[in-house]
Amino acid sequence: MxxxxxxxxxxxxxxxxxxxxxxxxxxxxxxxxxxxxxxxxxxxxxxxxxxxxVSQGWFDSSVSFGEPGYEERETIDNGLKTAAESGFTAVALNANTNPVIDSYADITFVKAKAQNKATSLYPIGALTKSSNSKDLAELYDMRNAGAVAFYDYQKPISNPNLLKIALQYASNFNGLIFSFPQESKISGLGVVNEHVNSTRLGLKGNPTLAEELQIARDLFLLEYTEGKLHIPTISTAKSVELIREAKAKKLDITSSVAIHNLVLTDDQLNSFDTRYKVLPPLRTQHDCDALIEGLKDGTIDMVTTDHNPIDIEDKKIEFDHAKYGTIGLEAAFGALQTVFTTKKAVSLLTQGKSRFGIKETTINxxxxxxxxxxxxxxxYQFNKTDITSKSKNSAYLGLDxxxxxxxxxxxxxxxxx
Known part of the structure; x- marks a missing residue:
């Protein structure tokens, strides 16, 4: 070319x-x-x-495309086209599929589907078989096939011993383990942030404690195992403090925050629009401010769109029953620029590659x-004509x-x- x-x-x-x-x-x-x-x-x-x-190519550490199994939500082909048109030259693909990406053959399959595209795809293999949180998946085999990390997408590791073993085992080949920050027994049936708005609207609350308790546990396990841990999509002010303290101890810890958790709060829930049903939930402005500060001082290592296409049948239903998730690739840059300078927004979009073993390039x-x-x-006002994704479940619709x-x-x- x-x-x-x-x-x-x-x-x-x-x-x-x-x-x-x-x-x-x-x-x-x-x-x-x-x-x-x-x-x-x-x-x-x-x-x-x-x-x-022009800048170095942007990287997103958490995208879901559906294929295999949920092609009605998104295909790898159109997902990578969407990523390229949105400015991303590399994306890490979650094992949010059916069947779950949990073997050498599965990693090989998605890599083959992504060949000869402008945007490079880096698969994240499931941490446990079928993401069932019981038995570790074939981590080393998947690593040899090209997996850059291991994550049961948005599924908390309830068994602390399982996470301990995963961290110890993966350290033998410098593997990166994800742990979703939610203690399910605390979050219970909560679907939105537990605060004034959840009470006023009559929606079940998911307290910040559920996230913070899980992070505190995971950091103790990380310190014990001396492993390599990434905590995706944190959403609370206290979570930022916990990770800041862990970094002061020189633990091998990184974290990310979803862009929608920086620019949207639970005030959006007034309309009961399921586009705003995301996990972790939208929090308060106090949390947004702390997350932004965490990015500025380097406590949080990267942003992600946490792009998660959901078909209309699973979104246009009662709030309690709707699936979690929003697409975010198309709006990422424009949304970041509402809270950061261009220089900082670009810096955030190019961070994180080295954590996944992806080569960084410069413009020289x-x-x-x-x-x-x-x-x-x-x-401009973001609307459906700005969306390339097959699914249209964007929390950014109507935003400037x-x-x-x-x-x-x-x-x-x-x-x-």
Whole structure:
């Protein structure tokens, strides 16, 4: 793939051309020249877009596409197209499938389905067989097939000994273990944040204690085993404090936060709209502020869309019975820019790769072209025409977002929405 990107402002603190507006020549998938003005040598494809900015390719550590088993929600093919149009050059795929991705063959299958796409797919294998929380899955075999981590998606590990053994076993091959932060006996039948709004609306509450108690337990186990742990999608102020203390102890711990838990609160629940039924639930503004501060000071390591397509039959029903989840790839950049500067939003979207063993690239001559293309300016209201996903269960519909994503240049391909 040969292309010439015209008049692009580079947003990459590791680049020799950070904050400069330049032309970028790409030949055979590599950056061959960066200069103020580059003539088109052989009638290469030109990419010239309004107020074009480019950064290192963005990474999402938690996406679900459904396939295999839930293709009516999303396929790998369309999911990766959605990711590319949303600016992501790499995504980690959850084992949120049927059958669950829990073997060497399953990892091989999803990797094969993702070949020759602009966006690279990195499978997360299930931690336990069929994600049943009883017996460890074939972790080492899945690692050899290409799994980058192990996670029973949104299913808490209720047995502490199981997590202890997983951390100890995976440390033999530097494996990364996820533990979903929820103590199910405390959360019970709660479907929203336990607070004033849950009482006022008559919806069963899921208290912050359920998350914090599980995190505290997991951190004790991590300290004991000296393993490698990632806590996905934290949502409370106290959770940030607990992880901050663990990092001060030099434990091998990382965490992420879902973007919707940064920009939305449980005040959205007034309409009983199931688009806002997510797990962990939307919390209070106090929690949002603490999570944002945790990202600013490095306590929280990365953001994620926690993109989870759900079919309309499982969303357009009573709140108590609706499935948890929102799609988020298409709105990620615009939503982040409502609470962070462009520089910080881009930084957050490019963080986390090294934790999953994914190579990082910079925008310099000789590097592989792995670029996200966007315009950081302009406000718009997010609506269904902005959605590429098969499912439309977006919590961002109707929100005012900032900035437009054009697409990506990656894996020898150009995808422009």
């Amino acid at each position: 040969n292309a010439l990107i015209k008049s692009a402002t580079i947003v990459d603190s590791k680049s020799d051309f950070h904050n400069e507006t330049v032309d970028i020549l790409i030949e055979k998938g590599r950056i061959s020249k960066i200069s103020k003005r580059i003539p088109n040598p052989d009638n290469y494809k030109e990419i010239k877009l309004d107020n074009l900015h 001559v000789g590097e592989t072209a792995n670029l996200s293309l966007f315009n950081p300016e302009g406000k 977002l900032k900035g437009k994503v054009y697409g990506v240049v990656a894996n020898n391909k150009v995808v422009i929405k």
